[in-house]
Amino acid sequence: MSELDFLEAKDLSFSSESDFFQYITNDVDLDDVDGNINLIGSVSDYLTKEEFVQALDNGFETIWFTDDLYLLAAHTGPSSIPYYVYLDEDFPVFLTTANITDEMPGTIENFLQSDPNLGRFWLSMEQMELLRAEISREYDDLIIPFFTGHRSEYTEISAEKRDEIDRTVSYWGEDGRQAYKEMRTKYGVLPTNLVFERPNHFKFGIKQEGVFKHQGGSITETWKLYRSERTRKIRVKNAINSGGYDTDARSEQFEGRTISGSRPWAVEMDEAMSTDPLESFVPHISEEEMEFSVAGYKAKPNTPGFDAQLVDTNSYGSTKLRGRRKTIRVYPHQGSGIDQHFRIYNFVQDHFDPACRAVEV
Known part of the structure; x- marks a missing residue:
């Protein structure tokens, strides 16, 4: 060959x-x-x-x-x-x-x-959990021999033990399918890396960066799970592309200043944001895997809401966020790209509302 x-x-x-x-x-x-x-x-x-x-x-x-x-x-x-x-x-x-x-x-x-x-092809932890549940429902004999999981202090997922603690776990074992459920219930973790195995049929892993690693058997299940996630992503991409940065875009007010040339898209949530994710916004968006630094942040707990300016640590492109009650508007700036905006959407899904929706403004 x-x-x-x-x-x-x-x-x-x-x-x-x-x-x-x-x-x-x-x-x-x-x-x-x-x-x-x-x-x-x-x-x-x-x-x-x-x-x-x-x-x-x-x-x-x-x-x-x-x-x-x-x-x-x-x-x-x-x-x-x-x-x-x-x-x-x-x-x-x-x-x-x-x-x-x-x-x-x-x-x-x-x-x-x-x-x-x-x-x-970024996957949020909530989307990783959705894919895990999706394939687990389909196969009773599915094994999860390896997973890593993470919990943020202010996640919406409840935890029986010390729910105020950020934690990361790695687990190897043939009982990983059951162990994951136990760790989610007791410690409130969500998956960041998963390996699925159905003996004599397939074995593959998924990483948050959108890498599906075939390790044995048929590749069909790997592709099917990737395709199901792609179907969900098209709605997010369409919303992101309704925003943009150009000189003909309408101007809007942001922190008392006019944003010229930025046309926002938005993430809608089912409930108004609480003060907990507002307080933890800066440390969580600054985590290494998010690939952002924070150039400015102002929480508005009485609204509730916030204003933030993020800088991509790879491209140095800037994006401004304006959160008010149930909506976070995302204002692209010169140098910001599609990768950056998918990461922002995933962040909102993991830290504000797992049922959030990307929408056109």
Whole structure:
């Protein structure tokens, strides 16, 4: 099997993404592939597939393509790392045998972080929990042999023991499915990394960055779970894209100053925000995995609400937030991109209201 064309798809034609994954399921012996196959979701804010293809030149060499399927190579020193990408106008999906720890950071991760029109397929902890429940309902014999979980002090999830404590846990064990439920009830954690296994059928993991790691058996379940999450994400993306920054946008007041050229989108919540997440806003949005620093923050507990200015630690793009009662408006600024706005939405979902909705203003 070719080192780069590890799925042996050259000269084949696929009518759709479903057709491509059906080919992998039926015609590719994944046990013969050197290494695990990682399915990597992405978000594209380019207007057309053609513009996205042009952007690929900034991180990859195109080896061949057929219809919407491209085989790419990322060159790092003497090594060439293979990436397939199946084009989608909103969520292109990558497949690679690249190592998550050593090879992906300098290739696909760098590519998705360096372009404001591209973003990672971020999953909030609440969305991770939703996917866990989704696949657990489907299979009685499902095993969760590994998970990591996190709890923030002011999360909406209740905890029987010391609910005022921030905590992170890692768990290995064949009883992980039961152990997770116990830890959620007793310690109020939500998942940040999960491995699902159905003996003699499939085994794969999910990371919050939107990486689905196939580890054995059929890849069908991996793709189905990714696809279900993609369906939910399109509504969020459409709301984000209703906002923007341009010189023709209407001006609005923010902390007594006029925001010129910023057209907001918003996150709506079922109930008015309480004082607890307002007090913990700065430390939680500043956590390393959020990739934000706070340039300004003012809580308004009597409203209740807040004003904040966030700076992306990767792109240094700025975004302003204006929260009032049940609504948080998000004001893009020059340099802010789609990745940044998905992280903001996930933050609201994890720390303010798990049932929040991204909406057009």
